[in-house]
Amino acid sequence: MTDTSRRNFLKLTGGTVGAAMLPFLKTMPAQAQSNSRIVVVSGQTINSLDLHRTGTNRASYQVAVNCYDRLVSFGTKEAPGGGFSYDYSVIEPELAESWTISDDGLTMTFKIKSDATFWDGRKVTAMDVKWSFDRAVSAGGFPTVQMKAGGLERPEQFEAVDEETFVIKLDKPSKLTLPDLAVPVPFIINAEIAKANATDDDPWAMEYLHTTPAGSGAFKVVRWDQGQQLVYERNDAWTGGALPSFEQVIVREVPSPATRRALIERGDVQMSFNIPNKDASELDTMDGVDVYSTPIENCIHCLCPNFSFEPFQDANVRKALAYAIPYEAIFQTAAYGRGAPMWGGEAEINDIAWPRKSPYMTDMAKAKEHMAASGFASGFEVPLSISLGLADWMEPTALLMQEAFAEIGIKAEVEKIPGANWRSAALVEKRLPLHLENFGGWLNTPDYYFFWAYKNGHLFNSSNYLNEEIEQLVDNTLHIPMDDPAYAPNIKRMFEIAFEDLPRIPLWQPALNVAMNGAAGYEFWFHRQLDVRPLTIATS
């Protein structure tokens, strides 16, 4: 992979591509839509082919998805908004053929597929799995945090019993462990290749795998020009699932949304990944272009009043905010109606669906009532902070809020914070009195969301919210199975408290928009990155 010269590329891609090259040059669009190749454009840049490396950005997670296998994967279901979605409730085999969980829930035993091989032809063994898991819990940073969410913290917890048997020992049973094995992080690396390229300073071969994936996944990377393109080629010996229909997938980076839109409309590319809401709503009306807008599971755009700012310690002020927000106008202006509204729900909580509509809606009379009943009836001034990195939705939202809050005497000055400072200010220091926030949890249970966003001191609790009952409820609920009798009542109680205390005022559930022209089979994933494996040529 380091040698991306022309000759080497031709050698890697084999004679077929080389031979197809010459006639291909003159009939590009027709050829591009043939069965063998799909071109995808995306505005994001890939900065590493190794998810475990420090500094690897989100767009790079797609390499872990497409080039590596995990022990297990999620199932597939029809998605709201068209196309397919992963199915959190179904765990399917990927590299593991089967697995058993001991009665006490502390020992998980995985049997690895006996015909699974790495790209170099070597059989995938439990030793590879052990090495990869050790790496994920030892690498530090995000991969280690994500592993911890499933109770996977130390290398001693993993054991390769024999070539095909891998055992995980847990400190406590948790419903999050198995799903956490299906997220992109615990991917299985060819440990022999990695070890051969490891050094004393770099025992986990971070430098080597950064540019040279070594896996067993459905696609290999044949070319990576950072900042320009990533070229995948199918691994015909893949055993993790149905063989993908495209032999070659080219992911091109095109930063300008206008250019991406022209390309997809013209049909010179078959897929435009993660397009702006505005383009999604306009392309939706066009013939030939299919738009999929999937509401992102377990993700909510919120307004967060910070409890360290005195007026927001007053429950009436927070409710006044919740009644003053012009939800519908914001949803139409900032999201172009893409996603799902999160306001105007039932007052009574009868189920545990999440994300769910809050019982609040735009009602200026009520907002004024609450303001009058609060200790701040005469109003106050507060900066309303937004991130410049997320200005596409935050800016219109903040402006509409500013206008509405002025009516109830809250003078909100919009404060724009550069993207690089946003995380420190909002999440780490938690010093923004009033701000917009958009946490989304990978593991799709409400208690997981509450763990990150409502527990005191946790990263996404940017409101400095502390409620003893919530702390207790989340601790008691996080690891118990979803069919536990205490589960549903606990979750309902969390919802009640969250809507009463309002440390986060839900606005809407955002959508991930994808446009396709001449291709089908798109599947939404919680990690919001491109999974090229299920893509097919459009049949119509």
Added chain:
Amino acid sequence: MNARSRMILGRVAQAIPVIMGVVVISFLLTRALPGDPAAYFAGPAADEASIAEIREALGLDKPLIQQFFFYVGDLATGDLGTSLTTGQTVMSDLAARLPASLELTLVALILSCAIAIPLGVLAATRPGTWVDHLCRVLVTAGVSMPTFFTGIVLIYVFYYLAGIAPSPLGRLDFIYLSPPHITGFYLIDATIAGDWETWFGALKQLVLPATTLALFTLAPIARMTRAAMLSALSSDFIRTARAAGLGSRKVLFGYAFRNALLPVVTTLGMVFSFTLGANVLVEKVFAWPGIGSYAVEALVVSDYAAVQGFVLAMALLFVVLNLIIDIAYALIDPRIGLN
């Protein structure tokens, strides 16, 4: 050692304190920027401990002065560090992206000079005629339209509507493979490899972005040519030359144009330098993997190594550019000695 090489050496020696200043200032300025790269790169779900780990891995937990000496030490060995945004070494990023920007800028400038200089000369020799008005209109349009706008309009008309232009997908369409890396300039590398298909492919991709930039850079060059020509044509030595009965061609090109070239070359140097930095928007619109968008992305996320590497590369480039311009002066104007 002859006079010319001594002069060049002298100029290079003069550049050393400048470069040293640039190293210190770029280091301090990047550190002075608000923002915490460790927190940013720790990822969305990082906790305090993992942010601290990353800070340590990046060496950002050390005192500033120590960081500076590490940086200078690395620089001395030619190591510019690793960019966090791209995951590559800054050196390889610059090697890949600087030629991309230079190729685009140079092609644009050649195009722009090829139009602007004759236009300026014609406008100056025929003031008040239609050529002069055309010059004025082009100049006004060129400066008043922002590059990203011109770029999008060109894509819309020539790619989207007419379908003549190739897909605006960067330096090469996905059906071509980049030529073997020698200079990094695709047109040159493809020529060396004798691969005319790729050469043509690279040229096709260049047409729209280069035109966009050329429209923008045309204005100052044409204005300057026209003004310089006008003042040269109205000066005493031209009157003398005419009175002496020299042919109008000789007067125009041998005396007036050669004198007018000095300010034009100066402008050209300036235009080149600001274009190289200012074509970020063109790079974005045409998915051009250039140096401008690289620097902006790096700056936004406080990617220290990348920003410093960019500033340093630019400083070196300008030293070279100024040298070239000085040499050009000497060639144009015999009065300006080489020492």
